[in-house]
Amino acid sequence: MSTNISTPRGTAAVKQKKRRASTLAGRDALWGYLFILPQLLGFLIFVVGPLIAVIVFSTQDRNLLFGTATPVGLDNYRTLLTGDALFWQVMQNTLYFSLLLVPLNIVVALALALALARPFRGAHLFRLVYFAPVVTAAAAWAIVWRFILQGENGTLNQFLRLVGIDGPNWLHDPFWAMQAVIATRVLKNVGLNIVVLLGAILNIPAQYEEAARVDGAGSWRVFWNIKLPLLAPALLFVSVITLIGSLKVFDHIMLMTAGGPGNSTMVLVYYIYYQAFQFFQTGYASALAVVLFVVTLGLTILQWVLRKEEIQ
Amino acid sequence: MQHNLMRRLASAIVLLLSILLVSACTVAVPQGGVQAPAQAQPADLRFTVWINPDHPAMVAYNEMAQTYMADHPEVASITFDTIPFGEYTSKLTLQLAGGNPPDGGWVLENTAPQFVASQVMADLQPALTAAEGYDLADFSESALALWKAGDGLYALPFSTSPFLILYNKDLFAAAGLEDPNALAARGEWTWEALAAAAKTIAETQDVYGIEGVDGALYTSPWSTLTPIVRSFGGDFWDADGNCTLNSPETVAALQFFHDMIFVDQSVVPPGEIGDFFTGQSAMTLGQISRLTKLDNAEFAWDVAPLPAGPVAQAATIGQAGLTIFANSPNRDAAIDFLTYLTNPENSQTMGAFFPSARRSVINSEAFLNGNPRLSADQMKLVVAGIENGQVLPNHQNFSQIDLAARASIDKLWRADADVQAIMDETCAAIAPLLLK
Numbered sequence: 001m002s003t004n005i006s007t008p009r010g011t012a013a014v015k016q017k018k019r020r021a022s023t024l025a026g027r028d029a030l031w032g033y034l035f036i037l038p039q040l041l042g043f044l045i046f047v048v049g050p051l052i053a054v055i056v057f058s059t060q061d062r063n064l065l066f067g068t069a070t071p072v073g074l075d076n077y078r079t080l081l082t083g084d085a086l087f088w089q090v091m092q093n094t095l096y097f098s099l100l101l102v103p104l105n106i107v108v109a110l111a112l113a114l115a116l117a118r119p120f121r122g123a124h125l126f127r128l129v130y131f132a133p134v135v136t137a138a139a140a141w142a143i144v145w146r147f148i149l150q151g152e153n154g155t156l157n158q159f160l161r162l163v164g165i166d167g168p169n170w171l172h173d174p175f176w177a178m179q180a181v182i183a184t185r186v187l188k189n190v191g192l193n194i195v196v197l198l199g200a201i202l203n204i205p206a207q208y209e210e211a212a213r214v215d216g217a218g219s220w221r222v223f224w225n226i227k228l229p230l231l232a233p234a235l236l237f238v239s240v241i242t243l244i245g246s247l248k249v250f251d252h253i254m255l256m257t258a259g260g261p262g263n264s265t266m267v268l269v270y271y272i273y274y275q276a277f278q279f280f281q282t283g284y285a286s287a288l289a290v291v292l293f294v295v296t297l298g299l300t301i302l303q304w305v306l307r308k309e310e311i312q
Numbered sequence: 313m314q315h316n317l318m319r320r321l322a323s324a325i326v327l328l329l330s331i332l333l334v335s336a337c338t339v340a341v342p343q344g345g346v347q348a349p350a351q352a353q354p355a356d357l358r359f360t361v362w363i364n365p366d367h368p369a370m371v372a373y374n375e376m377a378q379t380y381m382a383d384h385p386e387v388a389s390i391t392f393d394t395i396p397f398g399e400y401t402s403k404l405t406l407q408l409a410g411g412n413p414p415d416g417g418w419v420l421e422n423t424a425p426q427f428v429a430s431q432v433m434a435d436l437q438p439a440l441t442a443a444e445g446y447d448l449a450d451f452s453e454s455a456l457a458l459w460k461a462g463d464g465l466y467a468l469p470f471s472t473s474p475f476l477i478l479y480n481k482d483l484f485a486a487a488g489l490e491d492p493n494a495l496a497a498r499g500e501w502t503w504e505a506l507a508a509a510a511k512t513i514a515e516t517q518d519v520y521g522i523e524g525v526d527g528a529l530y531t532s533p534w535s536t537l538t539p540i541v542r543s544f545g546g547d548f549w550d551a552d553g554n555c556t557l558n559s560p561e562t563v564a565a566l567q568f569f570h571d572m573i574f575v576d577q578s579v580v581p582p583g584e585i586g587d588f589f590t591g592q593s594a595m596t597l598g599q600i601s602r603l604t605k606l607d608n609a610e611f612a613w614d615v616a617p618l619p620a621g622p623v624a625q626a627a628t629i630g631q632a633g634l635t636i637f638a639n640s641p642n643r644d645a646a647i648d649f650l651t652y653l654t655n656p657e658n659s660q661t662m663g664a665f666f667p668s669a670r671r672s673v674i675n676s677e678a679f680l681n682g683n684p685r686l687s688a689d690q691m692k693l694v695v696a697g698i699e700n701g702q703v704l705p706n707h708q709n710f711s712q713i714d715l716a717a718r719a720s721i722d723k724l725w726r727a728d729a730d731v732q733a734i735m736d737e738t739c740a741a742i743a744p745l746l747l748k
Contacts, residue, residue, distance in 0.1 A: 063430075064405050064406070064409045065405050065409070065426060065427070065430045066429075066430040066431075066432075067408075067409060067430075067432075086715075086719075147585070149583070150583050150584050150585065151581060151582065151583040152581065152584055153584055154583075169581075169582060169583050170583070171583050172530070172582040172583040172725065174722075258531055259718075260530075260531065260718065260722055261725070262718065262719045262723060263718065263719045263722075274711075274715060277402035278402065279712055280405060
């Protein structure tokens with residue numbers, strides 16, 4: 001299609017000029033598309049392709065080992081909603097994990113970022129200390145914490161005994177196992193959020209705070225009315241990233257509790273792994289993956305909308 | 313122009329997506345019964361195993377492969393690929409489902425029924441029966457049972473390894489306890505005796521009395537519990553798919569073990585680490601393949617038979633099979649190499665690591681004297697275990713049963729657990745899976 005066809009007659013020069021301009025723009029665009037083509041192809045093959053495949057698989061009764069694939073329509077979704085009691089427990093666990101982890105992570109990250117933003121001796125050392133767990137191998141982190149959280153000989157319980165508290169068997173108590181998994185996960189990843197928030201805090205011009213203080217605002221008011229609103233975009237970013245990360249948690253659960261005790265820490269991605277690679281039910285696992293996708297998308301959009309209103 | 317380009321780009325994307333979609337739909341090719349193409353070029357054979365490349369058994373395998381290739385120009389190369397034990401079955405299955413199946417490999421016992429049912433393995437019966445000097449009848453029927461379906465034999469057990477009690481002689485001596493083998497010789501090595509010894513050691517030696525199989529009692533309890541449950545006359549489920557986890561015998565055995573954990577406090581409790589191999593526990597249950605972990609032990613150790621219960625001694629064996637996959641591109645060549653690997657002579661060699669199920673091998677002097685870590689007397693315990701042993705519980709839906717049972721079995725590992733009620737609940741949870 002050529003834009004010049006619709007150009008009014010009579011002004012040949014203008015027409016000519018326009019054609020040249022649009023050809024030029026078109027050529028630029030062509031080059032642009034050529035430049036993004038490798039990335040686009042990769043995206044299509046490795047992201048869009050599997051995404052569509054998962055949706056197709058989710059409508060089949062597929063067994064990886066038996067090599068079978070029978071179309072079953074929405075049967076997998078029906079099973080998941082009505083015939084799989086564990087699925088609902090898994091969903092509950094997953095939401096509990098995320099809804100506790102995200103606020104905890106953000107509050108801790110914000111508090112530490114505010115503390116670290118003030119210049120004091122050793123600030124750099126502390127920034128390093130809080131960031132170190134982020135670059136630590138997940139496996140090493142989980143194994144060390146399993147030692148610390150042992151029932152009798154664990155470091156934590158030995159410490160608690162000193163102050164007269166008889167600590168629970170952290171990873172083998174259905175209630176405490178989940179809290180322990182959440183707390184150790186926050187400690188592992190909070191450093192990343194600290195860095196983002198610290199950057200945002202340091203970007204707030206000092207005059208704002210000075211002006212507020214001149215007007216008689218105390219520290220709490222400065223934080224609540226000046227800093228927090230200015231940090232809103234950074235907080236939005238951090239909470240979305242943390243939420244998505246928390247819904248995708250897998251290695252941490254596998255290494256700390258393997259979903260136990262009594263499936264109390266079985267979260268969605270770990271359950272997908274079980275269905276696909278232990279039971280080889282790839283059709284059902286795909287249906288679960290679609291649920292994960294929809295939940296993640298839904299929560300992210302919700303958060304986006306809510307925060308956007310608040311920012312404005 | 314720009315719109316034109318956009319439109320073309322859009323149609324290209326749509327085309328690409330359609331291709332992806334179509335290919336996604338057609339990837340699923342039934343794996344069973346795919347015929348291997350005629351072999352014209354020399355074959356490259358690939359086997360998957362779960363031992364490390366530097367394991368002595370791997371060295372022996374590679375030497376056998378070299379000898380075999382010297383006589384068989386139709387085979388160009390033979391490689392043994394290591395897949396770590398923890399992810400073995402899932403990675404093997406992915407390779408089989410993808411376009412790159414290995415020609416053969418090891419198969420774990422608890423996945424055997426699933427693998428047999430899925431028809432991913434080739435029938436070895438005709439080739440092994442026909443092979444000269446192979447003598448398939450040398451294997452006992454019970455040893456092959458797990459790998460058979462109808463008239464077909466789908467894998468050969470290369471390892472039939474009984475569970476033994478591994479114990480720390482120094483700790484037994486320090487606690488002033490009689491040696492388990494001396495008790496066994498008088499017929500007094502019972503679960504009662506084991507529990508008493510474990511309790512004494514836990515009370516006097518500042519270590520645990522006994523650790524479960526591979527320290528995994530609370531995550532994967534089946535192999536640790538099988539010997540005691542069967543020696544009390546119980547079992548987990550029967551061949552007809554009835555759950556027997558809540559039978560009086562099974563519950564009595566579990567109650568006995570529960571008391572060892574929570575009353576005697578002699579078993580490594582949930583969440584604690586008490587590794588036998590580093591001297592933190594006085595006993596464990598294990599197979600001879602685990603003995604390599606004791607090569608640098610700083611204590612004296614020995615092996616004893618499994619203790620007897622009120623009903624039986626209940627020798628228990630773990631098995632692993634060697635198979636050729638149905639869609640191997642070099643199926644015939646691979647089966648011929650499997651025949652060579654498991655012939656009487658090579659079974660004898662491998663017996664130092666993985667006890668063979670061949671009667672001629674386990675009854676030979678060479679087998680009794682062939683293990684660098686065990687004396688002939690100790691090896692007699694192994695032979696007795698192989699001859700009398702029953703394999704660990706298994707089922708076509710084992711992994712589903714394992715997960716379904718876990719929700720309630722985990723409740724056993726608390727001091728106030730009501731064993732009967734928990735096992736009733738477990739049976740209710742796994743009953744539908746047992747019947748499938």
